[in-house]
Amino acid sequence: MKYINYYNGSTTYRIKKMDTSESKYDRKSELEAFDDTKAGVKGLVDAGLSKVPQIFISPPNTSTNNSNPTTGQFIFPVIDLEAINYNQINRKKVVEEVRDASETWGFFQVINHGIPSDVLEEMIRGARSFHEQDTEIKKQWYTREFTKKVVYNSNFDLYSAPATNWRDTFFCIMAPNPPSFEELPQICRDIIVKYSEEVKKLGRCLFELLAEALGLNTSHLKDMDCDKGLSVVCHYYPACPEPELTLGASKHADDGFLTLLLQDHIGGLQVLHNNRWVNVPPTPGALVVNIADLLQLISNDKFKSVEHRVLANRVGPRISVACFFSTFFLPSSRLYGPIKELLSEENPPEYRETTVHEYATYFTVKGLDGTSALQHFRR
Numbered sequence: 001m002k003y004i005n006y007y008n009g010s011t012t013y014r015i016k017k018m019d020t021s022e023s024k025y026d027r028k029s030e031l032e033a034f035d036d037t038k039a040g041v042k043g044l045v046d047a048g049l050s051k052v053p054q055i056f057i058s059p060p061n062t063s064t065n066n067s068n069p070t071t072g073q074f075i076f077p078v079i080d081l082e083a084i085n086y087n088q089i090n091r092k093k094v095v096e097e098v099r100d101a102s103e104t105w106g107f108f109q110v111i112n113h114g115i116p117s118d119v120l121e122e123m124i125r126g127a128r129s130f131h132e133q134d135t136e137i138k139k140q141w142y143t144r145e146f147t148k149k150v151v152y153n154s155n156f157d158l159y160s161a162p163a164t165n166w167r168d169t170f171f172c173i174m175a176p177n178p179p180s181f182e183e184l185p186q187i188c189r190d191i192i193v194k195y196s197e198e199v200k201k202l203g204r205c206l207f208e209l210l211a212e213a214l215g216l217n218t219s220h221l222k223d224m225d226c227d228k229g230l231s232v233v234c235h236y237y238p239a240c241p242e243p244e245l246t247l248g249a250s251k252h253a254d255d256g257f258l259t260l261l262l263q264d265h266i267g268g269l270q271v272l273h274n275n276r277w278v279n280v281p282p283t284p285g286a287l288v289v290n291i292a293d294l295l296q297l298i299s300n301d302k303f304k305s306v307e308h309r310v311l312a313n314r315v316g317p318r319i320s321v322a323c324f325f326s327t328f329f330l331p332s333s334r335l336y337g338p339i340k341e342l343l344s345e346e347n348p349p350e351y352r353e354t355t356v357h358e359y360a361t362y363f364t365v366k367g368l369d370g371t372s373a374l375q376h377f378r379r
Ligand SMILES: O=C(O)CCC(=O)C(=O)O
Pocket: 233, 235, 249, 254, 261, 263, 269, 308, 310, 320, 321, 322
């Protein structure tokens, strides 16, 4: 067994490193050693790692190379939201675009969404500054206790996923009951609060458009509390010395109702569309919107929660901020099943009812193992 020394500025850690000539390795101990550093993938990269450790190597059946990257053949939907307030005819056109994209892609980008570009830029900088601050300060938020409202760790599914992802994550639960200002990390607390307020407004607007796109009353999804819970999730994808061996994020669909994603200029997010991986172009000022599992469930499969992944990259870090509309952290007994108004004899319910908490717990325990959580709730 080989070891690498990792020095984080105050302590030297000894991390076991797999020699490829060894046929067996103790994965659990390697994961624990990595977890114990509390310095994430960034810590490994800062220590000057030149090879990807075994725990990160994707299983052979996961094609990590970008064999069929497609941007030209498919036009990734971009929806201009400016027109929704002009008049009913313009709003209807936007609703049609939202419906079409939600049914076919499960993903679209929005522009003229009302969040000023300096707020977007400041949010990217804030996310980066959290991860790049002194490790000793950052470590105080390192936890796997998901009852906490401010959490930093690397790979929420570290011990269950088949391969560890090349990314670190920090998140805050910002609605309905946000942490106090003092509980938020000082380095990014102003922008997290400001950005959350903007995202809540945009979220309300999107849920109204989505409800109309389903042929429901404008407030239907809001009345179901789809926009009630919000977590702001700041991902940090360090530069990777061997990007063909690992992934920034394994193939998965999201577990909430809706996700709003802000990404920097680097790219790497891909969406599975017609069985091909399609790049989601990093467009300055745009936000990526995707339908998540629970919206597919309540829409009875009309809207699609589509699988996506993030490639690792020699260039980095890549920063993204995903905002999840979900109340996974609230122990509510409210049941969600296919919306009655959408059902008929020809369109019977495809899913059983579940609580957000039950769904999210199943999703979290399963981890990003490449399979769909939604199937477990199918009738
Ligand atoms: O970083 C990205 O572009 C995507 C992140 C993502 O898929 C997620 O947080 O669920």
